[in-house]
Amino acid sequence: MALLLHPRLPSHPPRAATQHHHAISDGSCLVPLSGLAGKRTPLAVTCRAARVKEAAPTTRAAPPPPASLAKEAHKYFDHAVVTVRAGDGGHGAVLAMPPAPSPDAAKPRGRFNRGEKKSKKVSYKRNYDGSVALPTGGHGGDVAVYADEAEETLLRFHEKARYCAKRGGNVGAAGGTLSSRMHSGFAGETLRIPVPVGTVVKRKKGTVLADLAHPGDEVLVARGGQGGISLIDVPEYRRRKAMALSPNIMRDVSDKVLTHGQPGEEVSLELILRVVADVGLVGLPNAGKSTLLSAITLARPDIADYPFTTLMPNLGRLGGDPALGALQFSSEATLADLPGLIEGAHLGKGLGRNFLRHLRRTRVIVHVVDAAADDPVNDYKIVREELRMYNPQYLERPYVVVLNKIDLPKAHDRLSSLALEISSIGCEEAHNKNDIKGNLNGNISEQQVPLDAEVEGSEKELEDYPRPQAVVAASVLRHIGIDEMLKEIRAALRKCFDHKLPEP
Numbered sequence: 360m361a362l363l364l365h366p367r368l369p370s371h372p373p374r375a376a377t378q379h380h381h382a383i384s385d386g387s388c389l390v391p392l393s394g395l396a397g398k399r400t401p402l403a404v405t406c407r408a409a410r411v412k413e414a415a416p417t418t419r420a421a422p423p424p425p426a427s428l429a430k431e432a433h434k435y436f437d438h439a440v441v442t443v444r445a446g447d448g449g450h451g452a453v454l455a456m457p458p459a460p461s462p463d464a465a466k467p468r469g470r471f472n473r474g475e476k477k478s479k480k481v482s483y484k485r486n487y488d489g490s491v492a493l494p495t496g497g498h499g500g501d502v503a504v505y506a507d508e509a510e511e512t513l514l515r516f517h518e519k520a521r522y523c524a525k526r527g528g529n530v531g532a533a534g535g536t537l538s539s540r541m542h543s544g545f546a547g548e549t550l551r552i553p554v555p556v557g558t559v560v561k562r563k564k565g566t567v568l569a570d571l572a573h574p575g576d577e578v579l580v581a582r583g584g585q586g587g588i589s590l591i592d593v594p595e596y597r598r599r600k601a602m603a604l605s606p607n608i609m610r611d612v613s614d615k616v617l618t619h620g621q622p623g624e625e626v627s628l629e630l631i632l633r634v635v636a637d638v639g640l641v642g643l644p645n646a647g648k649s650t651l652l653s654a655i656t657l658a659r660p661d662i663a664d665y666p667f668t669t670l671m672p673n674l675g676r677l678g679g680d681p682a683l684g685a686l687q688f689s690s691e692a693t694l695a696d697l698p699g700l701i702e703g704a705h706l707g708k709g710l711g712r713n714f715l716r717h718l719r720r721t722r723v724i725v726h727v728v729d730a731a732a733d734d735p736v737n738d739y740k741i742v743r744e745e746l747r748m749y750n751p752q753y754l755e756r757p758y759v760v761v762l763n764k765i766d767l768p769k770a771h772d773r774l775s776s777l778a779l780e781i782s783s784i785g786c787e788e789a790h791n792k793n794d795i796k797g798n799l800n801g802n803i804s805e806q807q808v809p810l811d812a813e814v815e816g817s818e819k820e821l822e823d824y825p826r827p828q829a830v831v832a833a834s835v836l837r838h839i840g841i842d843e844m845l846k847e848i849r850a851a852l853r854k855c856f857d858h859k860l861p862e863p
């Protein structure tokens with residue numbers, strides 16, 4: 360375990376256009392007549408247009424978001440319930456056979472009937488088995504959900520919670536007579552709904568359909584209805600002969616139902632977002648987590664000197680290190696700055712426990728402790744305890760403690776004793792190495808873990824869990840100790856890859 364104390368400590372309404380006419384209450388206008396020089400009395404002219412009722416709006420305005428959503432977005436950003444409906448299938452058609460060619464057409468064309476129109480031979484499109492190919496209604500549009508890096512939260516699903524794909528086109532049978540120029544209805548377009556990377560899609564109160572953990576992951580959630588078939592309507596005496604052409608011969612009126620397109624599937628889905636990040640930053644409010652994220656990544660979270668500035672997790676990317684799997688994972692490590700935890704967070708205090716679920720996919724945890732606080736060791740223990748109460752597996756993960764704000768004299772004076780005390784909390788090695796392996800693998804194969812089952816407090820005490828990989832002193836605001844901190848975070852990440860080597 361590394362204990363790093365940084366030596367370089369500092370000493371202490373558009374304007375209205377001019378109106379040329381004046382509206383009066385009965386819908387007429389007073390128009391000054393310029394031809395009547397000198398006479399300035401306006402004449403009342405009734406304008407018909409003024410009586411026209413106000414046109415109904417062409418598009419229905421989206422309902423305003425609920426007030427609670429605007430106020431407490433952090434409660435809703437990672438969970439939403441939506442209903443999706445795939446498109447219905449297009450309808451087939453009941454078609455009549457074209458009239459049979461007249462027997463005269465078979466006669467030899469002699470001298471006197473040269474000018475007569477030759478009767479056309481009727482042709483149809485045929486299937487491989489020789490039967491007549493009849494057009495069908497278009498397939499209804501499917502609904503798919505995919506992970507899009509441009510999306511950050513699930514908030515928009517609280518404003519619009521119903522999505523419908525387009526229906527399939529009907530068979531174009533203008534004349535109602537079978538002809539080779541007829542075509543099937545157009546298939547409805549697949550409706551693709553973007554969600555943030557890391558969204559778990561499940562049926563409402565049902566099975567998990569997919570965990571969209573990588574950009575571009577996609578799952579089909581509702582299938583469009585099949586298009587209806589077409590039927591040939593022939594008089595009964597010609598039916599036997601027509602059956603040789605196609606099996607789709609209408610026998611009675613009740614058969615017509617076969618031409619109707621099938622309805623599209625409708626499902627209610629639960630979307631649960633779990634931030635995808637390699638490193639999770641945790642700590643009490645105001646410890647400096649957001650400042651740390653902005654110091655080492657390009658992320659620009661809100662930073663302020665009051666608790667709970669961070670209401671939703673912020674993500675930032677660390678510079679690429681191929682040794683950490685940047686080649687396999689296409690990018691460098693991602694850091695998530697989680698909202699501050701307070702004692703009792705696992706019981707819903709402060710911003711609640713929901714944020715703790717975002718640690719599930721992280722490999723390394725970074726505890727940010729305000730070294731200038733009244734009792735930093737207790738602060739650190741509170742956060743560890745909250746993690747343990749939510750899911751003891753979190754405590755098995757490699758972690759680094761950052762003693763922040765060492766630029767302040769209060770922190771500076773007690774730094775060594777503080778670092779020693781924190782680094783001594785915990786045991787040397789994990790009691791059960793399989794715990795770590797299972798834990799790290801668990802990040803990837805979440806199907807094995809019940810989705811929202813948090814493992815409530817176990818018998819173990821904080822001392823029974825591994826000690827920190829390193830305790831680093833830093834001032835993220837003054838950029839002191841940043842390199843050492845990054846070195847330790849990378850070392851912890853490397854340790855994870857030793858346990859769980861990524862598949863190429």
Ligand SMILES: Nc1nc2c(ncn2[C@@H]2O[C@H](COP(=O)(O)OP(=O)(O)OP(=O)(O)O)[C@@H](O)[C@H]2O)c(=O)[nH]1
Pocket residue numbers: 642643644645646647648649650651661662663664665666667668669670697698699700763764765766767833834835836837
């Ligand atoms: N002196 C000093 N102040 C710091 C340092 N790091 C952060 N701060 C200040 O501490 C305050 C809180 O910082 P944040 O980064 O918002 O803290 P946080 O942990 O993200 O807070 P929450 O959003 O409430 O969870 C801000 O006023 C920062 O400027 C530091 O190294 N030294």
